[in-house]
Amino acid sequence: MKLILMLVCAGVCLVACASANYPVSPTMTPTPEPTRIPVLxxxxxxxxxxxxxxxxxxxxxxRRSIREFKDTPLTLAEIGQLLWAAQGITHPAGLRTAPSAGALYPLEVYAVTREATYRYDPHAHQLIVHARGDLRAPLYAVALMQDSILQAPLTIVITAVYARTSKKYGEERTPRYVALEVGHAAQNVLLQAVALNLGAVPIGAFLDDQVQQVLSLPRDHQPLYLIPVGHPR
Ligand SMILES: Cc1cc2nc3c(=O)[nH]c(=O)nc-3n(C[C@H](O)[C@H](O)[C@H](O)COP(=O)(O)O)c2cc1C
Structure with missing residues (x-):
């Protein structure tokens, strides 16, 4: 009887430990090769x-959603601070300002400005030029013509590479984990904007494929949130 009890307890403990460590789904698909992105x-x-x-x-x-902005551009320090709030590295082990399931960091963050569109490199805390020129008008066109995108000197685009998370957590948990993570990162940006006396609005209404096309995003960088930021009008 004692032996049976011990075996049952061990089984319960194993199940509890496995769920605490986010179990890997057995229906996992192979991880595709990451897209190589040219650095201009x-x-x-x-x-x-x-x-x-x-x-x-x-x-x-x-914090309030602000949709009308002055023409004033943001400084490099302000842009850097907002990107750091989204995904900056804050620990020698590479941990970041926003939490991430299994520390797998599926999010890639872009900054669309008048001059160019940049990808944020959290490791070097630098901008990588992704596309030269002003893409705000075409971005506005594929985001239901929301004026805030045309007016804002900066739109932060948060994208996700789902394969980074699904390789460990499988197809069932990944959409949830990635959605939770983009919320964490976006809220950091919104609060950081307030602390810089700036305004911002989180935008979820846009045409995914067309945003990807307009910004020439790699195939596996799925746009999830657009966040126009600027000086409130
Ligand atoms: C998931 C999500 C999607 C949103 N999409 C848009 C959007 O496409 N355009 C917009 O102007 N605001 C958008 N918002 C902002 C909401 O309209 C706003 O948060 C709401 O009206 C409450 O106002 P507050 O943010 O000032 O508290 C979105 C908010 C969330 C959380």
Whole structure:
């Protein structure tokens, strides 16, 4: 009887441990080769600040979706700070400002500005030029013509490479984990914008395939959120 009890307890413990460590689905598909992205040139970003005059409570109190912006461009320090809030590295082990299931970091963040579209490289805290020229008008056209995109000097585009997460967590949990992660990263950006006295709005209404086309995103970088940011009008 004692032996049976011990075996049952061991079984329960094994199941509990496995779920705490997010079990891998047995129906996992093979991970595709990551897309190679050409690097045109890079721009170093100023070291992000880690202290500021506004408390996190005040940023939450003041956060509101802002859709009208002045023409004033953002400084490189402001752009760097917002990208750092989204996915900056904050730990020697490569851990970031936003949590990630299994620390697999499926998110890739882009910055669309008047001058160019950049990809954020969190490891070097730098911008990688992805496409030269102003893509805000075509982006606006494929995002249901939402004026905030035309007006904002910066739109942060959060994309996800689902395969990074599905290789461990399988097809069933991955969409949920990636959606949760993009929410974490986006909220960091929205609160950071408030702390910089800027305004922002999270945009989910756009044509996925066309945003990918307009921004020449790699096939496996799925756009999930557009966040126009600027000085409130
Ligand atoms: C998932 C999601 C998608 C959204 N998509 C859009 C959008 O496409 N366009 C827009 O102007 N606002 C969008 N919003 C912002 C909401 O309209 C806004 O959060 C809501 O009206 C509440 O206002 P507040 O953010 O000022 O608190 C979205 C918000 C969320 C969470």
């Amino acid at each position: 040139s890079t721009i170093a970003l100023p070291t992000p600040r880690t202290q500021g005059p506004m408390s996190v409570e005040e940023t939450m109190l003041k």
